[in-house]
Amino acid sequence: MERIALIGYRGSGKSTVGPRLAVKLGWQFHDADLLIEASAGKSIAQIFSEDGEGTFRNLEEENLGALLKTEKVVLATGGGVILRDTNRVKLKQEAFVVWLDTDAATCWTRIQSDSATIARRPNLTETGGLMEIERLMSERRPLYEMTACSVVDGSASPDVVADTILQAWKKR
Numbered sequence: 504m505e506r507i508a509l510i511g512y513r514g515s516g517k518s519t520v521g522p523r524l525a526v527k528l529g530w531q532f533h534d535a536d537l538l539i540e541a542s543a544g545k546s547i548a549q550i551f552s553e554d555g556e557g558t559f560r561n562l563e564e565e566n567l568g569a570l571l572k573t574e575k576v577v578l579a580t581g582g583g584v585i586l587r588d589t590n591r592v593k594l595k596q597e598a599f600v601v602w603l604d605t606d607a608a609t610c611w612t613r614i615q616s617d618s619a620t621i622a623r624r625p626n627l628t629e630t631g632g633l634m635e636i637e638r639l640m641s642e643r644r645p646l647y648e649m650t651a652c653s654v655v656d657g658s659a660s661p662d663v664v665a666d667t668i669l670q671a672w673k674k675r
């Protein structure tokens with residue numbers, strides 16, 4: 504199987520590192536969130552507010568199943584994909600899974616500087632901000648950990664992170 508799935512919190516670097524890694528491998532790149540938005544015809548923030556998080560999670564699971572059938576692909580998953588055990592099992596079976604373990608402060612800085620954030624990214628709890636990231640990250644950490652084949656510090660520059668993943672893939 505020639506398939507790498509990047510997992511990690513929002514702002515961990517999946518969508519920035521993914522295309523660079525795909526170029527290095529000569530593979531295609533897919534961003535799961537963008538595909539969900541394209542097929543739903545609305546932003547993730549709209550899916551959350553109009554249809555609810557449960558609907559989004561169902562779309563996410565369906566989309567992941569389809570993406571894990573493609574070959575020679577680097578896949579950026581949504582930060583919450585590891586919440587469902589069915590997704591964790593599929594990811595482990597069907598991809599070399601790399602967790603971009605990026606500290607909360609770096610994720611927060613990146614999320615704030617991304618102009619698409621307000622339009623696309625719903626708050627996941629009432630708190631929002633750095634506190635939300637710190638809390639959800641510590642809840643999700645064991646799930647990222649149990650799903651990953653390889654753990655990479657995602658706070659370095661995207662090219663360095665992509666090279667580190669490439670080395671891990673070659674040594675797998």
Ligand code: S3P
Nearest residue numbers: 512513536547581582583624625
């Ligand atoms: C989510 C992360 C988002 C997106 C949705 C839910 C989460 O993806 O799937 O807003 O639960 O962490 P990114 O990690 O690509 O921002």
